[in-house]
Amino acid sequence: MELVFDGGGAGGANNWRSQIREEVRVSRVSVLSEALMQALSPDKPETLTDLLxxxxxxxxxxxxxxxxxxxxxxxLYTRLDHLEGISSDNHLEDISSDDHFEDISSDDHFEEISSDYQMLEPSTATLLRGIFSDPQSQSIQVQSNLHRVLSGGNTKATGNEEKPCCDDNDRISVLHESILHCIMSFMPAQDVVRTSMLFRRSPPLWTSAPCLDIDIDHFDMDRVKFNKFAKSLFEGRGNANTLDKLRLHSFAIDAAKYWIGDAIRLHKVKSIDFTENTRWEAFYLDPEAISFSSKYLQTVKLTNVIIVTSVFDQLSRECESLENLQLADSTLCSPEISSSSLKTLEIINCLVLNHLLIRTGKLVSLCFKDTRCGCTPKYIVRTTSAVILCDLSNAKSIELPTPVRHVAFDRMTPGCPMFISLTSLILGEWCLSNKFAPLACFLKHSPMLENLDLKLKFDCEAQKQPLQMAEGILFQAKSLKKVTIHCAEEEDRLPVLKAILLANARCVKHIDVKTY
Incomplete structure (x- = not known):
């Protein structure tokens, strides 16, 4: 395979990148590839992903x-240390049995597994525990539990066993399909498949389940077993059945991009929640395999992924129903997020490689924050790319506490406040720079603002904004009613900051202080 590298910056004799020979970079890629192999599956040839x-x-x-x-x-060395830590972590070792989900409709899927039933009602939890009991007593317990659920606990005892009042009736199979699907929506996908075998339906109910929760954690991190199950699941559904929600949590499996693509293209999914295991490298959303162009998508949550411009363009311009977008622990390679339908946007702990323009006229809530510090695993860099806010007249809540990003404003004209609907605002250290100029700009264009939270830097962070005096700092906050300052216990700038805020926000009589 021929390796093609991006120059990473402008050329020239004074550019350090131009001094590194390509063969040096190739050798470092080889070292990284070997470290990835050791972290993933040192004893197995089946990696399920292109490590190179x-x-x-x-x-x-x-x-x-x-x-x-x-x-x-x-x-590079920091990342290699991180990968070595993964390879020595017992949590990522194969601890499951050798049985695999070769055929998801066979009786072998009644093997006992560990499941979390805390999110379900007690009666439903009892039903599910009966399904996965000891195979020898499985039939009796399942039938008894199902009838107990459906009859509201009205059973008659005969000897040492409980039997339902109506022994000859299959009470569960007569339930409407929508009710059964509602029950299944609380269950992991493999439990949905097994439970479907109890119902006298053809085709099996799992082939039309509107909600799929496929999580590699439910397979004890066994990537081979997880891959075979997910592949069989999507193949068995066919093309006709739609999906309301897909929750897919994967770990270094390239085929996940095809499952996402099929959910959008074939099953008209409305909500996607995809997470690549955050201890692994970010999953590349290949635009050649995944098309986010859909008139059905309403909610998209992506964690630990790489999103290029073409994917952003589809989410922004070709998803006419998209209202909720959450991006976490991801790498963003796009200059703009613009959408005519988006109402909620969350960007959390993301690496932004370009200046980012946020242009979303219907946006109601914006959250852009980075809670990591330099000692965070997988930490590479805190970007200084600018975030440009544009056309946010409908936003009621904005959260921009990240202290390392520069925030700029666009299309602000006198007499036409940019944040005319804003009532709640959370800002970080950056808003105190240049004699409170960013904060003053927000307040000037937020006539309805009532709640303001200021989150100052942690002690481990350098370059705090100096505050030596309150004179000469003026701004207006006519509607502001509540101010809360979040800071370290030893924050020495607190008295000056409180004096500045109280002098300019006349309606605020008291400032709450919460320490980290």
């Missing part, structure tokens, strides 16, 4: 964000 492509993307990312050759090497 993962290594190339990882090296290119580090090469692009590093500020010097020393920083480049440091970030």
């Amino acid at each position: 492509n993962v290594a190339v993307r990882l090296e290119s990312l580090i090469f692009g964000v590093a500020v010097s050759e020393v920083d480049y090497k440091y970030k």
Whole structure:
């Protein structure tokens, strides 16, 4: 395979990137690829993912964000240490049996598994525990539990066993399909398949279940078993049945991109929640395999992924019903998020590689924050890319506590406040710069603002904004009623900050202080 590298910056004799030979980068990709192999499955040839492509993307990312050759090497060695930690972690070892889900409609799927029933009602939990009991007493317990649920506990005792009042009636099979699907929506996908075998339906109910929860944690992190089950599940559903919700939590399996693509293209899914295991490298949403163009998608949650411009364009312009978008622990390679339908946008702990323009006229809630510090695992860099806010006249809540990003404003004209509907605002250290200029700008264009939270930096963070005096700092906050400051216990700037806020926000009589 020929490796093609991005230059990562402008050329020239003074650019440190131009001094690193390509063969050096190839050798480092090889080292990363070997480390990825050891972390993933050192004793198994079936990796289920192209580790060389993962290594190339990882090296290119580090090469692009590093500020010097020393920083480049440091970030590489830090990531190698992280991968070595994964390979020695007992939680990622194969601890499950050798049985696999070759045929998801066979009786072998009644093997006992551990499940979490805390989210279900007690009666439903009892039903499910009966389904996965000892195979020898399975039939009696399942029938007894099902009848107990449906009869509201009205049973008659004969000897040492409980039997339902109506022994000859199959009470569960006469329930409407929508009720059975509602019950199944609380269950992991493999439990849905097994439970479907109890109902006298053809085709089996799992083939039309509107909600699928496929989580590798339910397979004890056995990637081979998880891959075979998910593949059989999607193949068995056919193309006719629609999906309301897909929750897919995977771990280094390339086929996940095809499952997501099928859910959108064939099953007209309305809600997608995809997570790549956060201890592994970010999952590349390949635009050639996944098309997010859909008139049915309403909610998209993506965690630990790489999102390129073409994917963002589809989410912004070709999803006419999209209202909720959450991006977490991901790498964003797009200059703009614009949507005519989006109402809620959350960007949490993401690496932004370009200046980002947020242009969403119907947006009601915006959250853009980074809760990590430099010691966070997998940490590469805190981006200084600008976040430009544009056309947010419907936003009622904005959260921008991230202290390392520069926030700019666009299309603000006199007499036409940009945040005319804003009532709740959370900002970080950055709003105190330049004599409170960012905060003053927000307040000037937020005539309805009532609640303001300021989150100052942690002690481990450097370059705090200096506050030596309150004179000369003026801004208006006519509607502001409540101010809360979040800071460290030893925050020495607190008295000056409180004095500045009380002097300018005349309706605020008291400022709450919450320490980290």
